[in-house]
Amino acid sequence: MWLYLAGLVVLYHLLRWYRERQVVSHLQDKYVFITGCDSGFGNLLARQLDMRGMRVLAACLTEKGAEQLRNQTSGRLETVILDVTKTESIVAATQWVKERVGNKGLWGLVNNAGICSPTGPNLWLNKEDFAKILNVNLLGMIEVTLNMIPAVRKARGRVVNVSSVMGRVAFFGGGYCISKCGVQIFSDSLRRELSYFGVKVAIIEPGYFKTAMTxxxxxxxxxxEQWGKTSTEVKEIYGENFLASYLKIVAALDQHCSEDLFLVTDCMEHALISCHPAQE
Structure with a gap:
């Protein structure tokens, strides 16, 4: 009996493994728009998909980041400047994308842009500190998605939203963990809504990886920086010993984070090119 059940489990995983590795056809004709391509996961994914022959539309925050990316890739890859906190920038980028994809539509939208500062214990922060992160990681991501969805729907394509393991477990206070939890909930609701149009939505949840941001x-x-901005009362409550211990723990984390960013970008690529991608 147990051997029979074990066989069924093995068969299930083999079939799932095979199914998820079926790749969509005509990748060279498909457009993918990626935010946050100045560095980190977005930059690596843009180069990775370009090497695959896909049509990459890379959004960078700075012209310097855009120029460096263009110098590392083929002529297929195009860049645009995008600030996800500004509606006019999002509208302009959306129009730029539509002009390039035409009637084919946008196969992939990768919401990767994000920040993690200001952060720290909640009592060290104020409303503006929370809002700064939420405006980029959550509200900016939502506005980009709402603007790009018509083009994605036309292609019956994919939406890939970058969340974080900290969207499930809050390691520290501030807006970062809140924003990533919001990304997950938004993505879940979006998945149900867009399934009627043949659009698939995936969530990427990186752990602790070594990037410029982390x-x-x-x-x-x-x-x-946040400690320096806190009031005298807060400094008295926490004390210098707390700060020293906290900083020691934070510094130690750097020794345990992975430098292999391909572990994340391979998941992103899977969500974009697999016929039957995993949802998370």
Missing amino acids: KGDSWVLYFK
Whole structure:
């Protein structure tokens, strides 16, 4: 009996493995729009998909980031400047995308742009600190999605939203974990709504990876900056010993984070090119 059940489990996973590795056809004709391509996951994914022969439309926050990316890729890849916190920038980028994809529509939308600072214990922060992160990681992502969905729907394509393991477990206070939890809920509701139009929605949940945004010295600087802004009362409540212990833990995390960003971008690529991609 147990051997029979074990066989069924193995067969199920083999079939699932085979099914998820079926790749969609004509990838060279498909357009993918990626936000946050100056560095990190977005930059690597843009280069990865370009090497696959796909038509990459890469959104960068700075012209410097866009130029560096163009210098590392083929002539197929095109860049646009995008600030996801500004409606006029999103509208302009949407029009730019529509002009390029035409009647084919947009096969892939990858919402990757994000920030993690200001962050720290909640009592060190104010409303504006929370809003700064939410405006980029959640509200900006939602506005980009709402503008791009008509083009994605036309292609019966994919939406890939980058959340985080911290969207499930809050490691620290501030807007980051809140924003990533919001990304997951928005993505779940979007998946149900767009399934009627043949559009698939996937969530990517990276753990702790070494990027420009998350390397240990950056986190230490973030926390020190917030500590410096706190009131005298808050400093008295927490004390210098708490700050020293907190910074020690944060610095130690850098030794345990992965440098293999392909672990994440391979999941993104799977969500875009698999005939039957995993949802998370």
